[in-house]
Amino acid sequence: MRHIAARTLVVKKGEPVDHSTLLLRGFLSRYVDDRRGQRQFVALHVPGDLVDLHAFPMKRLDHDVAALSDAEVAILPHAAIEAITREDSELTRKLWFATLLDAAIHREWIFRLGRLDATGRVCQLFAETGARLQAVGLGSETHFVLPMTQAELGEACALTSVHVSRVLKTLRDSGICTFRDGEVCVYNPEALTQRGQFDPTYLYLDHAHAHTDGATRRRLALARR
Amino acid sequence: MRHIAARTLVVKKGEPVDHSTLLLRGFLSRYVDDRRGQRQFVALHVPGDLVDLHAFPMKRLDHDVAALSDAEVAILPHAAIEAITREDSELTRKLWFATLLDAAIHREWIFRLGRLDATGRVCQLFAETGARLQAVGLGSETHFVLPMTQAELGEACALTSVHVSRVLKTLRDSGICTFRDGEVCVYNPEALTQRGQFDPTYLYLDHAHAHTDGATRRRLALARR
DNA sequence: CGAAGTATTGACCCATTTCAAAGCATGTGG
């Protein structure tokens, strides 16, 4: 177990790593820098996510990982994962699946940046994050926590903070949702998913949680208090 | 083994699949459609790629797969992969790695769309594809095949075909590279990677080919004739 | 109380899109 302070680096690009992390509480981000030091977020992580399991087969990361909020993580030594892969092919496949879910979300982000306008991008990010948080029992369809600044939203959606501010204003004025102090309130979920062309099948929720039984769900919910 | 005609669909989004494909010859693309039927490419595949290995743990795809050119693929039944995962954890990890390479390239694409201007996007795509082709012994630093139209380049880089045409003109005029009839000629590789902020460490070439011995390389080269 | 980080708003600018027309291959049927 390890505690991580908000806005600190968790893993640095390129350095060899011998463990992966499971996020228990808080939010992490993954991003790459361009030549002028501008960041582009490539992933956002919510509690329950295996943040850098891909470091197990790859042994280094091609991006940085940082905490958006204070966070609690569990450390998984690669030696332990290695043992799992030797002994339990069923569980190995589930770990593999977890890393592929990540890739599916990457594809959604490519689509977001490639085909949606500014408002659509913000809507899709909100819709996706809301759905992921609901899937792990945090937040509801109408309200969830997202500890980011407008500038960070811009780094995720490839927009300037100025324009994010304008987009949020139009979303507010049109009664779709609000974003204040790191909290999203959704007043019109239908319009949000519509405007963001959000398709939850990307998240493979049926498959991802097919093997989570009721007892485990309750245990997870308790652990998050 | 299976032959696929240019511009035909190989796998359709959402349908359950019981096999994955290894691309032996030709080029495939993966893309998602937006509501108005516009395509956004999320991946481009060159010979040697395991195109949809992620379908093994996921059992369906969240995107379409189509052939850019005539292509030759090998079919890998999931039952066979399943057997590998039970019997050979070493090889399983290599398969896992192959799907993660895909995710690393996805991240590069997110960066491309988020932080590069039109010219930079095209340069990065050319640099990346050139590097991947070279890694499997196809093409050189100064010349390789890329069977796409300008409109398809636009679908990969999130640009209109009109603007792709203009970008190619500036690249031609500045002596960096040319693109004609599905072939890229690079006259200034340094400028190409610079303009596209291309960083080959994304491709993990050291790691990906660490276990390919000389005999195997020669066999692969022969198989491609 | 001042400082630093964050959000808002306005005016102007520019990269890319949109719309439109024309050129150039390639192929097909009469």
Place this chain on the structure above:
DNA sequence: CCACATGCTTTGAAATGGGTCAATACTTCG
């Protein structure tokens, strides 16, 4: 062998979404 359609590329002119620059306000915190 010509007439014509089709698909791809090029070029120009006008429109626009989002960026840039700049000023102001609102927090929070020492």
